[in-house]
Amino acid sequence: xEILKEEGVDTVFGFPGGAxxxxxxxxxxxxxxxxxxxxxxxxxxxxxxxxxASGKVGVxxxxxxxxxxxxxxxxxxxxxxxxxxVVFTGQVPRVLIGNDAFxxxxxxxxxxxCTKHNYLVKEPERLADIVREAFYIARSGRPGPVLIDLxxxxxxxxxxxxxxPAPRMKSYAPHTEPHKQQLExxxxxxxxxxxxxxxxxxxxxLSGAYKELFEFADKLNMPVTGxxxxxxxxxxxxxLWLGMIGMHGxxxxxxxxxxxxxxxxxxxxFDDRVTGRIDDFAKNAKIVHIDIxxxxxxxxxxxTVPIVxxxxxxxxxxxxxLEQEDLTEVLxxxxxxxxxxxxxxxxxxxxxxxxxxxxxxFVVEKIYELTKGKAIITTxxxxxxxxxAQYYHFDKPNxxxxxxxxxxMGFGFPAAIGAQLARPKDLVIDIAGDGSIQMNIxxxxxxxxxKLPVKIAILNNGYLGMVxxxxxxxxxxxxxxxxxxxxxxxxxxxxxxxxxxxxATRADxxxxxxxxxxxxxxxxxxDFVVEREESVxxxxxxGAPITEMLLx
Amino acid sequence: MTDERKHTISLLVDNESGxxxxxxxxxxxxxxxIESLCVAETLDPGISRMTLVTxxxxxxxxxxxxxLNKLISVKKVIDLTDxxxxxxxxxxxxxxxxxxxxxxxxxxxxIFRCKVVDVSAGCYTLEVTGTAGKIAAILSLLSQMGIxxxxxxxxxxxxxxxxx
Ligand SMILES: Cc1ncc(C[n+]2csc(CCOP(=O)(O)OP(=O)(O)O)c2C)c(N)n1
Ligand SMILES: [Mg+2]
Numbered sequence: 001x002e003i004l005k006e007e008g009v010d011t012v013f014g015f016p017g018g019a020x021x022x023x024x025x026x027x028x029x030x031x032x033x034x035x036x037x038x039x040x041x042x043x044x045x046x047x048x049x050x051x052x053a054s055g056k057v058g059v060x061x062x063x064x065x066x067x068x069x070x071x072x073x074x075x076x077x078x079x080x081x082x083x084x085x086v087v088f089t090g091q092v093p094r095v096l097i098g099n100d101a102f103x104x105x106x107x108x109x110x111x112x113x114c115t116k117h118n119y120l121v122k123e124p125e126r127l128a129d130i131v132r133e134a135f136y137i138a139r140s141g142r143p144g145p146v147l148i149d150l151x152x153x154x155x156x157x158x159x160x161x162x163x164x165p166a167p168r169m170k171s172y173a174p175h176t177e178p179h180k181q182q183l184e185x186x187x188x189x190x191x192x193x194x195x196x197x198x199x200x201x202x203x204x205x206l207s208g209a210y211k212e213l214f215e216f217a218d219k220l221n222m223p224v225t226g227x228x229x230x231x232x233x234x235x236x237x238x239x240l241w242l243g244m245i246g247m248h249g250x251x252x253x254x255x256x257x258x259x260x261x262x263x264x265x266x267x268x269x270f271d272d273r274v275t276g277r278i279d280d281f282a283k284n285a286k287i288v289h290i291d292i293x294x295x296x297x298x299x300x301x302x303x304t305v306p307i308v309x310x311x312x313x314x315x316x317x318x319x320x321x322l323e324q325e326d327l328t329e330v331l332x333x334x335x336x337x338x339x340x341x342x343x344x345x346x347x348x349x350x351x352x353x354x355x356x357x358x359x360x361x362f363v364v365e366k367i368y369e370l371t372k373g374k375a376i377i378t379t380x381x382x383x384x385x386x387x388x389a390q391y392y393h394f395d396k397p398n399x400x401x402x403x404x405x406x407x408x409m410g411f412g413f414p415a416a417i418g419a420q421l422a423r424p425k426d427l428v429i430d431i432a433g434d435g436s437i438q439m440n441i442x443x444x445x446x447x448x449x450x451k452l453p454v455k456i457a458i459l460n461n462g463y464l465g466m467v468x469x470x471x472x473x474x475x476x477x478x479x480x481x482x483x484x485x486x487x488x489x490x491x492x493x494x495x496x497x498x499x500x501x502x503x504a505t506r507a508d509x510x511x512x513x514x515x516x517x518x519x520x521x522x523x524x525x526x527d528f529v530v531e532r533e534e535s536v537x538x539x540x541x542x543g544a545p546i547t548e549m550l551l552x
Numbered sequence: 553m554t555d556e557r558k559h560t561i562s563l564l565v566d567n568e569s570g571x572x573x574x575x576x577x578x579x580x581x582x583x584x585x586i587e588s589l590c591v592a593e594t595l596d597p598g599i600s601r602m603t604l605v606t607x608x609x610x611x612x613x614x615x616x617x618x619x620l621n622k623l624i625s626v627k628k629v630i631d632l633t634d635x636x637x638x639x640x641x642x643x644x645x646x647x648x649x650x651x652x653x654x655x656x657x658x659x660x661x662x663i664f665r666c667k668v669v670d671v672s673a674g675c676y677t678l679e680v681t682g683t684a685g686k687i688a689a690i691l692s693l694l695s696q697m698g699i700x701x702x703x704x705x706x707x708x709x710x711x712x713x714x715x716x
Pocket of ligand 1: 380381382383384385407408409432433434435436437459461463464465466467
């Protein structure tokens with residue numbers, strides 16, 4: 001407990017059980033805020049949302065066996081998105097391990113490939129050190145989830161406690177300082193580039209490099225695109241912002257990347273949803289890649305200048321190296337390039353046809369407008385997620401919280417609960433699909449009972465829309481297993497849980513519903529009955545180059 | 553891939569349960585191949601040495617090295633491929649020994665400097681140590697007499713000390 005406080009933990013998400021009664025019993029005597037979720041998967045997503053909104057490490061506490069296995073999806077999502085979370089799981093007493101005891105499961109074995117590291121605590125004397133190591137590993141370097149498996153008898157051992165010193169580990173030392181020579185090589189390329197693009201990812205947000213990135217782009221008058229995880233890393237309303245890159249990226253972002261002569265990837269991992277057909281990705285460009293994780297570099301694309309280091313530190317150093325350079329020549333070439341980009345933008349902007357029926361894009365646009373772009377937006381997965389990414393513009397980091405790498409339906413609502421707890425004064429909205437929201441709907445009672453004014457905006461299309469879209473385009477409109485028209489009445493459902501339910505079925509009702517939700521200091525579900533067969537465009541078919549987009 | 557090469561990688565790892573699965577899981581999970589893997593304690597009982605032999609092109613092997621380095625239980629990764637190193641494997645070979653072929657078998661034992669470690673009526677068990685190449689050579693010679701069974705270790709390896 002002492003260590004939890006020392007590590008700045010003020011909130012723990014969990015669900016009890018036999019193997020961890022002791023810990024809950026002790027936790028109850030502290031002033032740490034314990035949030036009793038209704039499903040352990042939600043505990044991890046909530047801790048994930050909490051971590052992203054607060055910049056701290058999210059903490060979960062669950063029991064052995066089923067409690068532990070229920071966390072796996074949450075852990076895997078946090079792992080893919082590099083989010084610092086520490087998960088404590090109960091375990092059967094040491095003598096029973098390996099006996100197929102009641103509620104025994106080898107959770108350390110199960111989560112080995114989806115945690116940054118994990119521990120089974122075999123000796124009570126090691127417990128304190130392990131907990132400190134776990135927090136250190138979770139938050140440092142490329143962050144990620146760490147799991148600690150606690151046999152019941154280890155927890156029950158009474159010992160004299162002494163706070164262990166900050167961990168120093170021989171086999172783990174994240175490399176934050178970039179190599180000077182590589183920075184200089186990068187500068188040379190930057191000074192020569194006529195058509196450069198910056199590609200910012202989650203690393204910019206995790207390292208807090210927002211200011212440094214802005215200075216860098218601004219100084220060089222260089223356009224910036226971002227991955228889904230990078231949204232908010234650069235102001236979304238800045239003229240240099242190209243919009244998101246990739247499968248559902250903007251036309252100008254994908255065209256700029258396809259035609260640039262220098263691509264500066266910062267805190268990105270060149271995932272397949274970003275690159276499309278890899279051989280054609282940024283074909284004519286030299287690539288500078290800054291990332292703290294050496295395994296990200298040269299993994300998917302060949303890199304001209306690899307820079308292993310913290311994004312913030314690296315950008316700071318690049319900025320100060322640029323101070324000593326004369327930029328007049330390179331800046332002279334910029335207007336041509338920016339003009340070309342402007343052309344791509346004006347010929348093919350993000351757009352949709354307006355109608356009487358509610359367009360889902362319109363809902364997101366209205367939410368953006370009425371929240372003045374200042375809300376914390378979480379998303380579920382599917383079309384709702386892509387529309388949120390396309391039509392809500394993020395001017396600040398840590399306002400967009402989504403399950404990017406794993407794409408977990410059911411992520412957004414518990415993550416919103418976590419984010420609301422971390423930032424009680426901010427407006428938190430989960431932009432949801434009618435399918436996804438049913439995957440962690442049980443958490444409504446958690447939001448209501450903790451008086452969290454989280455809003456859920458369901459883009460209700462009666463379909464598992466993103467899958468339906470693929471079926472429309474690539475499977476001759478055979479909508480197998482995607483029609484979920486028969487659904488609960490979300491308004492009544494909200495009411496049943498003690499939340500507020502609102503519904504809009506016509507375009508002219510949208511604004512009122514959103515306004516009313518914002519003005520209601522309670523948990524609110526907004527059910528937007530939207531055009532059923534709307535699709536997300538642009539779209540790059542899987543396996544095509546990102547410059548070959550299907551447009552509306 | 554045409555530029556695939558064999559790489560011998562030596563790892564120093566924490567000597568605790570689970571490390572082997574971390575390393576093995578990394579290879580299976582990421583689709584890297586392992587040709588052999590040997591583990592034993594070093595002089596420091598807290599640390600084990602793993603020697604693993606893998607195959608891949610430069611990019612894949614670079615990934616393998618980086619991914620291994622990233623494991624928190626792995627203290628040190630040494631790719632021996634481009635340095636001078638000594639590498640040994642061992643095999644126990646049960647070879648059929650008909651009366652008229654025994655002399656020939658013993659001659660092979662002599663030439664390859666291996667040992668006969670067990671003798672029975674129709675069969676010798678030989679202990680062979682050497683590089684993978686040497687072991688392959690002796691196996692092919694002995695196969696003419698008929699090999700009943702073999703057990704082999706993977707490679708173990710150490711970098712050579714600098715000369716002088
Ligand atoms: C847990 C999980 N199961 C399955 C999927 C595959 N999947 C991706 S999007 C999607 C449809 C989501 O439907 P809905 O929440 O209604 O969102 P929409 O696309 O309609 O906006 C599905 C099934 C997933 N991402 N996560
Ligand atoms: Mg839907």
